Amino acid sequence: MSEILGCGSVFWQAHTASLAGDELFRVEERDAAVVVEKNTDGRVELLGHGDPERLSLVLDQARRAGVPEPAWAMLSRGLTLSPELAAWLPEYWGNDWDFYWTKDPLHERAGAKAVRDITAEDARPVVAAANPRSEAFDDFESYRWYGIWSAGVLASVIGAKDDTDVAGRRNSYLGGLGTLPEYRGRGLAGDIMTAVTAFELETHSLVTFGMWAENPARHLYDSLGYIHGGAQTIADSTPIGPH
Structure with missing residues (x-):
């Protein structure tokens, strides 16, 4: 199928x-x-x-x-x-x-080796500054958080949480990706997503995530090797506000 x-x-x-x-x-x-x-x-x-x-x-x-x-x-x-x-x-x-989703590790990146586990407390200020409308704030503590440093500063973070699908697979859902504005353009987001996808696939069948369609990071996700699995829109009986 x-x-x-x-x-x-x-x-x-x-x-x-x-x-x-x-x-x-x-x-x-x-x-x-x-x-x-x-x-x-x-x-x-x-x-x-x-x-x-x-x-x-x-x-x-x-x-x-x-x-x-x-x-x-x-x-x-x-x-x-x-x-x-x-x-x-x-x-x-x-x-x-x-x-987006993948069942396989992504293309290797040298910078991915610098990614480490961090606490939700460490991750929160970075997400607040870099991605303040992230859905991860709805249940921030349920994510496992990862980070990467630049010049001694925690510059980019991402979270992952468990998700089970109807096929019974234990999957990992990524959320809360954020890179501090002054550290963008250095490849940190690609490094952290590559590393975390590999970490999570050691214990999960798939890694999945969603992004707003206008997000310019689309080219990054495509280049890393994720599979584009759906282009969705929302219809509501009441006016839809900004996300």
Whole structure:
């Protein structure tokens, strides 16, 4: 099965593992997959991933089956929506992001050898200065933190935490990457991601992470050897604020 599209994708298996609401609709195919759930608070949410053309057809299948309109949706980008399907999905769209993963160590970098374990207390001020809106602040202490120094200064950090997918694999999710502004452009982010990916793969099946689509670090992740496993967007029934 495809590791990029549909129900066999790493994205789908990672993001459906935590679903716990009342299932209203589910179609899982090789090239597209959709699940719609009603949460305990009554909010209907949708997750859809796959080939945009096929995914649009599966979404319309849900609409025509009488599935309630979702209040929130995470969908693959590039969909072509009929007027009827556009009206069924949430009104406001934005916050495009991308999913990356690897099951293999990355291309070797000499600087990666300088990366060391650090405490969450050490990492917090660096993330606050370099990446103040990081999702890692939601559960900062649950991450294992790593850092790299430049001229005696802790200049770049990243966290990793455990995540289990629907296939039962114990994966590692990266978050909180931040390099102090005055130390950017020296290759530290590439060094720390290379080292931490290798560390985490010693005890985990996969390493995964997400990034906002406008992040200029995309070229770094591609060059390091990560696999681009999903291009997503968010649709919401209320206006979407900045991330």
